[in-house]
Amino acid sequence: MLRHRQMMTDQMGIKQKAEEKKMSMSKNIARLAVTAGLTAALSFGGVMAPVTMAFAAEGGSTVTFSDSDxxxxxxYKGIQIFKAKVTTTNGTTTVSGIEWAGADTTEQQAIQQAVVNAIRTIKSDYSSTNAQDAADYLSANAHVSGTSEQVKNDNVLSLIAANLEKNTTLTWKKTSENSAQLTDLSAGYWLFLTNTSGEPDGKSTDAFTAPVYAVIDGTSATTIKPKKSVPTVEKKILDDADAAKATDIKSSQAWKDVADSQIGQEVNYKLTGKIASNYATFDAYAYKFTDNLSTGLDYVDNSVEVYALNNNTYTKISSTSYSVSFQNQKLTVDFPVDNNGNKGLKSAIADGTGTLSIDENTEIVVFYKAKLNKNAVIGNNTTEHTVGGNPNTVKLEYSNNPYGNDTGETIEDTVADFAFKLNLNKVDQGTEKGLAGAVFTIQSADANTQDQYIASKDDPTAGVVAGQLVTVADDNDLPGYVKFTSDKDGKIPVSGLDAGSYRVTEVQTPDGPYTKANPFTFTITPTYDDATMKVKDLKAEVSAADKVRTDIAFGTLDGKAGDNVLHGQDGTGTNAAAGEVTINIGNTKSVGLPLTGLNGVTFTWIAGGAVLCIGVAHLIRSRKQAEESEQE
Structure with missing residues (x-):
């Protein structure tokens, strides 16, 4: 009986242990379910699940980084954080047996410390050093909803990545250049980052990826797409005529790659920079525009304004958030990261309100002004640049590593501003020879600069440079710096003209008995090749009313003197590459022809007059005598 009872007791004990084991297994299964949640929650890091299962070569998984550019x-590089058994059944992945990874005890402790310290940054009372507990915490607190979401810089996952990056003793598996693969990866939980950023020909410097976390099963091949985008910069110029029409240049649709303007005329430029898609991962974000102006351009002091553009809404950024400098034809607008608390765009504030929203979708837009100077290139007439006109070129420097001080640069973007030249020739309309001493004024006939005079020379006292448009107070008292005088060959070169219409007026004829030419109006119309940024065609014509005139002709005269009609040779009126227009304006000379025998003719007229006078007197006297006889 006692023995039977003992057997019953033993059986009950065995059954109880079995139940306890079953309960323990249930708890482990529940914990595995939480860890499976880790798999789901943390595989957000850009892992692209293969369409079909691909098996790696014997020895571990292969990870391929997919980035066509x-x-x-x-x-790239990867480091294992947790070792684990990874099982996938019917599409469901579970992770069990989680342990700290590391090649040796020292490395395991370093990885453990990096993870635990990151958790404690957020949860100061966190005390566990157990790998499973850390995995459970990450599963519950990663707060990332999908593969497209970026890790914010204060997220525990970003803090872990930062801590691991700071530890230079850790061993990472790294790809080599031209081979974007990591092989022989054991099962567990891995972190992948950019190791070095490439800069292939014709492209900007690559950006470092935000942290990519993935569960690797030790068998399958996996493809990972780095989580980042590379910033870009775009430059545009606004033609002066379009600027005059715009109520707000910021929203103008007329910004383009080429424009034309007068020497001394202020022209608007626009620089638009984009931000990396993993901007949220950065704690600080350096951002600097560098714009190189060619020697024919002068920066207009204090003209820089910077805006944050969100959904077509411009918010002006306070000038205290950035620095502006202009030296050696180089304009920089810099949001610095330094030891003085500046965190680049991350510390930028709005002008006035202080509140400023900047994220990965924000564009940073710089507006400034420049003007052509006396060194301005005319047309395409330059060997200094591959493009024509007066170019300026921008590049953008940006933080490209969330866990380092690395920076990258965009490829450059260029625009060009053009100017043109008038060759005005004063000729004798009969002989077609050049005439010296003729004086002209040239005025704008465009709506936005109507009646302004072109300066013929520099006048420092008046603050005038040759070629610029100026306003004159009294048209009847013109200053000398708006008068053009023909040289000994009748030539008047006028450089630095904007495209558009002009009125030419002769205010003084050449020496000698010449008749003053009537004013005339002409128009310059260029056509640009946007791809090469050069003038590909240049047209010039006088107004409809002036086309019937015989004293105006374009280009090289045909040399048929004596007909008092000016004719230009076909195709010589303009030179597109040189940016030049040639116009001839004639003067008619008044000539007194010699008369022979003038004294005899005069005497004959006098004698005839005397005879006429005698005859008239005789007639009057005869009539008077007749009247007296009748009265008697």
Whole structure:
């Protein structure tokens, strides 16, 4: 009986242990479910699930980094955080047996410390050093909803990545250039980052990826797409005529790559920079525009304004958030990261209100002004640049590593401003020879600069440079700096003209008995090749009323002197590459022809007059005598 009872007791004990084991297994299963949640929650890091299962070569998984632009030039690295058994059944992945990873005890402790310290930054009373507890915490607190979401810089996952990056003793697996693969990866939880940023020909410097966390099963091949985008910069110029029409240049649709303007005329430029898609991962974000102006351009002091553009809404950024400098034809607008508390765009504030919203979708827009100077290139007449006119070129420098001080640069973007030249020739309309001493004025006939005079020379006292448009107070008292005088060959070169219409007026004829030419109006119309940024065609014509005139002709005269009609040779009126227009304006000379025998003719008229007078007197006297006889 006692023995039977003992057997019953033993069986009950065995059954109880079985139940306890079953309960323990249930708890483990529940914990595995939480860890499976880790798999789901943390595989957000850009892992692209293969359409079909691909098996790696014996020895571990292969991870391939997919980036069509940079995979061959950038390199990547990975480090295992947790070792684990990874099982996928019917599409469901579970992770069990989680332990700290590391090649040795020292490395395991370093990885443990990086993870635990990151958790304690957020949860100061966190005390566990157990790998499973850390995995449970990450599963519950990563707060990332999907593969497209970026890790914010204060997220625990970003803090872990930062801590691991700071530890230079850790061993990372790294790809080599031209091979975007990591092989022989053991099962567990991995962090992947950019190791070095590439800069392939014709492209900007690559940006470092935001942290990519992935569960690797130790068997399958996995493809990972780096989580980042590369910033870009775009430059545009606004033609003066379009600027005059705009109520607000910021919203104008007329910004383009080429424009034309007068020497001394202020022209608007626009620089638009984009931000990396993993901007949220950065704690500080350096951002600097560098704009190189060619020697024919002068920056207009204090003309820089910077805006944050969100959904077509411009918010002006306080000038205390950035610095502006202009030296050696180089304009910089810099949001610095330094030891003085400046965090680049991250510390920028709005003008006035202080509140400023900047995220990965924000564009940073710089507006400034410049003007052509006396060194301005005319047309395409330059060997200094591959483009024509007067170019300026911008590049953008930006933070490209969330866990370092690395910066990248965009490829450059260029615009060009053009000016033109008038060759005005004063000729004798009969002989077609040049005439010296003729004086002209040239005025704008465009709506936005109507009646302004072109300066013929510099006048420092008046603050005038040759070629610029100026306003004159009294048209009847013109200053000398708006008068053009023909040289000994009748030539008047006028450089630095904007495209558009002009009225030419002769205010003084050449020496000698010449008749003053009537005023005339002409128009310059260029056509640009946007791809090469050069003038590809240049047209010039006088107004409809002036086309019937015989004293105006374009280009090289045909040399048929004596007909008092000016004719230009076809195709010589303009030179597109040189940006030049040639116009001839004739003067008619008044000539007194010699008369022979003038004294005899005069005497004959006098004698005839005397005879006429005698005859008239005789007639009057005869009539008077007749009247007296009748009265008697």
């Amino acid at each position: 940079y995979a061959k030039s950038s390199t």
